[in-house]
Amino acid sequence: MGWAMEHVWAVIGWLYIPTTALIGLTIVLEKRHPTRTIAWLLVLTFVPVVGFLLYLLFGRHMRKRRAIRSKEDLDFSALKEKSEKSPGSWDHPLVRRLARIGVNAAGAPVTTNNRVCFFTDGETLFRAMLDDLRSASHHIHLAYYIVRHDGLGTAIQEILLERARSGVEVRLLFDHVGSVWLSRRFRRALQAGGVELAVFLPVTFPLISRRLNFRYHRKITVVDGRIGYLGGFNIGDEYLGKHPRMGFWRDTHLRVEGEAVHSLQALFQADWAFASGRTFDGEAYFPAISAPVGTTAMQLIASGPDSPFPSIEHATLAMIGAAGRRLWIATPYLVPDEAVLMALKSAAIAGVDVRILLPSFPDHRLVFYASMSYVAELLAAGVRIYRYRKGFLHAKVVLADDVVASVGTANLDSRSFELNFEANFYLYDREAAAAIARQFEADFAESEEVDLYRFHARPLREHVVESFARLFSPLM
CATH class of the missing domain: 3.30.870.10 (Endonuclease Chain A)
Incomplete structure (x- = not known):
């Protein structure tokens, strides 16, 4: 028995050494920041089993693997088509510098005909957002990291189903890891009611996939191409301050009307095409904005592992x-x-x-x-x-x-x-x-x-x- 165990451990050792060496070489060839490279190598050296599992779960970078490259092409083609506006010659150098970073690195247009409203608590935000969802006449687009099947999630679900029955196009994109506890019952009810769903980079058991790293952390709402929301709030009761441990949830979210909504729409369009394999286009999704809406100049900058620059x-x-x-x-x-x-x-x-x-x-x-x-x-x-x-x-x-x-x-x-x-x-x-x-x-x-x-x-x-x-x- 002892002889057999010695051979088992010898085999494990022989397998561990080349595997660890291969992972170490992969980390070096990925050309990460030296601090991160050294950190991963130290973890693999001193806690090899834990380090190996952590690397499989979270460490594999591979920024330019094929699936992510295809999303990069979608993101930038969609945004650059709507980047006709130049940064302008504003009086502050920081404004000019930031605007140029957005245009040159992210293909992000600067828009000036916008009205913005700030929200810092969930109750006020979702009261306004739900009213806007109820008013939708052509389409509703939602993309969130976390969607929960709870009180708030059910309230939004009911509005989406009602609007879908009225002929409004409804699309919901959610991250697979962030919304891992979203029930099948919730999803099936939406699909049965005519709502289109897409899951961003699904990860299968046992979660040993490099996709675990690339998560969809955006929180986007677009209504009829005229109203948009972006910020830190996800969809769930804790964002209304109902979590017993977290208490009041202090976040910041924007409600936007005007040209900048087209930037949000273009970003959702690219994300939706990547996650679902389906697309949409046409003037109804990017309606002309001829009348003055507001005077806020703004720019939507998106980034991720699909971007050539952070x-x-x-x-x-x-x-x-x-x-x-x-x-x-x-x-x-x-x-x-x-x-x-x-x-x-x-x-x-x-x-x-x-x-x-x-x-x-x-x-x-x-x-x-x-x-x-x-x-x-x-x-x-x-x-x-x-x-x-x-x-x-x-x-x-x-x-x-x-x-x-x-x-x-x-x-x-x-x-x-x-x-x-x-x-x-x-x-x-x-x-x-x-x-x-x-x-x-x-x-x-x-x-x-x-x-x-x-x-x-x-x-x-x-x-x-x-x-x-x-x-x-x-x-x-």
Whole structure:
């Protein structure tokens, strides 16, 4: 028996060594950031079994594999067709720089005939959104990371079925991992009622697939090509503040009317074609907007593993680097790469009022503790950190000076910048920036500012847990 076991372990060893070597070579050839390459190699070396499983689940990058390349072609052809407008010659260099990044890196048109409304709580947002859904006369397009079969999900389901019975085209796209618990009963009822469904990059058991990395994190609603929504809210009761542990859900979402809705529609069109294999087109989906709607200039920048450039990270770095007076950021997850971390510290050292608003408790513990591991060095550089106390902060907002603000789906972490499919609206409008600044000030009043001395004086176990979590931050 002992002889047999020795041979079993010998075979396992012989299989492990070439397999690990092959994975290590693959990681090196993928030309990742050196920090991430070294992190994965260390994990494979010191915790080989766990590291092997983690790599199969989350590590395989392969940004330009065939399926993702086909989506890149769809995204950029759809957006570039509607990119006739140039950035214009606005008076602030940050506006010109950001607009050019969007046009050159993401094929994103700048539009000026828009009206924008901000929402920061789920009750108000979904009251308005459900009213807009009920008013749809031609089509409803929804694309979300999370859709739940609960009170809110059922309310939306009933509206979609009613509109479909009235002859309205209804399409719902959802991410397979984010909406993994969405019941078959919910989906079958929609399909039986005439609603078209598509699942983004489905992952099959046992989840050992590189597709697990490439998640659809966008939250898009388009009604009749005239009204659009984008932001951080998914579809579920917790976004109405009904989760017993999370409490009040503080997020930011935009309702848009005007030319910018066509950008949202074009993005949904590409995402839908990729996920479903079906397409739609025609003037009814991009209706002419001849009358003045509003004066907000804005640009939709989308990025993901299908993009030739991490466009949202480029835009974020441009905002950080060009801010001269203040840079205020709200994010639920703060796991920056070296470029973003250095830019934040440099801005604070240069005298910019850099503030970062974070949650005070986790929804995902490992990411939360990794986020906390960056707090001390940012505080030491002069960045002011606030922890939101009224509920759970999930907003993804950046304000630079009083001229530019971004609102969307991307967190301040590498997963949003490189692996997930994300979309942010960039608002080139002083009134919009002032409204966002007022909301920041209200949020700071509901938050506790982190003191560096007290942060260092916390129990040793918290520092140890955060240091351990940070080791995995290049892999997140």
